[in-house]
Amino acid sequence: MLLTIDDLLANDEVALVRALLDRAEWSSGAATAGTQAVTVKNNQQIAEDAPLLPELRRIVLAALNRSPMFFTAVLPHRIVPPCFNRYADDADRYGAHIDNSMRALPDGSGYVRADISATLFLSDPADYDGGELVIEDTYGRHEVKLPAGSLVVYPSSSVHQVQPVTRGERIGCFMFIQSLVRDAEQRRLLFDLDMELLALRQQLGETPSMVRLTGVYHNLLRRWGDT
Secondary structure: OOEEEOOOOOHHHHHHHHHHHHOOOEEEHHHHOOOOHHHOEEOEEEOOOOOOHHHHHHHHHHHHHOOHHHHHHHOEEEEOOOEEEEEEOOEOEEEEEOOOOEEEOOOOOOEEEOOEEEEEEOOOHHHEEEOOEEEEEOOEEEEEOOOOOOEEEEEOOOEEEEOOEEEEOEEEEEEEEEEOOOOHHHHHHHHHHHHHHHHHHHHHOOOHHHHHHHHHHHHHHHHHOOO
16 A cells, blocks of 8 residues: 655654754665665665764654554554665665565664555655656556655555656655554555544444444454554
8 A cells, every 4th residue: 555644744843854964974875775776776874873863763753653644554563763865966866676575673683574665755846856756566656756744655565766866855764664464455454444434433423333343443453463
């Protein structure tokens, strides 16, 4: 499932993140690329030992934690700490690739299964040309270029790429999530059910049927979920 979440970060949070990134040093993005991706990855990112990285991650993770839409769409179990990247000048693209299935945690404590990938846009679309995130799935090819502060989530198993940036710079944040529900179709069914429950609850209130239907959602999550 491909889903966008508008305004995950408020305007003041975007401004704070960008101010912190303006003080950061950029290094090669090859550090987080797998054996296939490293051959087509040409961007920059913030090094793991950068002093500003913990604060940047805190801001993004706090925004994810307060977003009901992120929770119901992703059902997050574990998140690889967010990383930050830049496309500009000679570091301007990321060719077609599939994200590694297992992502090492930066503290060396283990691995996270990458069920879902996410990109948080931190540059306004008017500030750069190109730089579209192109995602291929069973429904075709999707080009995504969102306002600063908005997020897109998509299956880590999909082929995707970042188109060349031909003007300006594209700043973003990317992360990988292990879901409580491994199967993508089951996650989609749960998401659709939860959205309809929300709509019905607003129309009808907390009726006995709503209580039972909500129970169906949670019993399915109990059956399919893995903690």
